[in-house]
Amino acid sequence: MAKEDKTSKLLTIILAIVISIAAIAVLYVNLPENEESNDIGNIDNEGPEDNETEEPAALFSITYNNTDYNYTLENLVSIEEYTGNIRYIKLGWLPEIVITDPINFTGVQWSTLATEIGISSENYSLLIKATDGSEEYNLSMINGHVDVYNESGNKTGKDNLTFLIAYKEEGEYISEDGPVVTIFVDEGKIISSKLKTKYVESIEVIDS
Numbered sequence: 716m717a718k719e720d721k722t723s724k725l726l727t728i729i730l731a732i733v734i735s736i737a738a739i740a741v742l743y744v745n746l747p748e749n750e751e752s753n754d755i756g757n758i759d760n761e762g763p764e765d766n767e768t769e770e771p772a773a774l775f776s777i778t779y780n781n782t783d784y785n786y787t788l789e790n791l792v793s794i795e796e797y798t799g800n801i802r803y804i805k806l807g808w809l810p811e812i813v814i815t816d817p818i819n820f821t822g823v824q825w826s827t828l829a830t831e832i833g834i835s836s837e838n839y840s841l842l843i844k845a846t847d848g849s850e851e852y853n854l855s856m857i858n859g860h861v862d863v864y865n866e867s868g869n870k871t872g873k874d875n876l877t878f879l880i881a882y883k884e885e886g887e888y889i890s891e892d893g894p895v896v897t898i899f900v901d902e903g904k905i906i907s908s909k910l911k912t913k914y915v916e917s918i919e920v921i922d923s
Contacts, residue, residue: 773787774791775895775916776918777918778917779833779920788882791823791880792882796821797821797879798819800818800820800900801817801820801898801904801906802815802906804905804908812868814866819884820881821881821886822883822895822898824877824878825857826878836920839920840857840920841920845912845913851921859877859878860873861876863906866905877901879898880918881895881898884896893913893914893915895915896911897911897912898912
């Protein structure tokens with residue numbers, strides 16, 4: 716009987732040791748995964764890339780005399796702003812004349828930017844490059860001499876408008892057609908909708 720008690724105690728001790736070893740093994744297997752997960756989290760949250768300050772992206776650039784002048788939104792809004800409105804007449808395949816209500820644009824006058832970068836040419840043109848094509852404006856257009864229309868859709872001649880690099884439309888930053896468009900503005904005037912260049916990426920100054 717005493718021998719059986721000893722055997723039973725021995726089996727109980729062995730069983731307890733086996734259970735303890737198994738529990739330690741489970742903890743050991745799980746521990747590296749938890750530590751690895753925490754390390755990845757620390758890298759993502761505290762890595763050097765996250766601590767770097769990103770430079771604001773340029774909205775568009777002006778090229779003059781083989782030099783590129785990059786403009787961010789912060790650059791543009793720091794320059795004296797100009798707000799004006801314009802009405803469009805939509806020409807083309809439409810069977811009837813469509814004239815919009817006045818649309819307000821806010822931006823920087825081309826003349827202001829030309830002075831800032833020091834354009835000294837007495838006669839030059841602009842090659843405006845956009846994501847969907849390009850437009851070339853001669854000096855007369857740059858100075859705002861463009862065709863205007865009356866309410867009947869008839870061309871009445873040329874008028875003096877303001878050539879604008881716009882970043883706001885109706886008081887909101889341009890997103891759908893931009894972020895930058897070129898446009899001619901003047902209170903109440905009606906111009907062709909084709910004189911609005913969307914998705915402007917760069918403007919090259921070409922000496923004539």
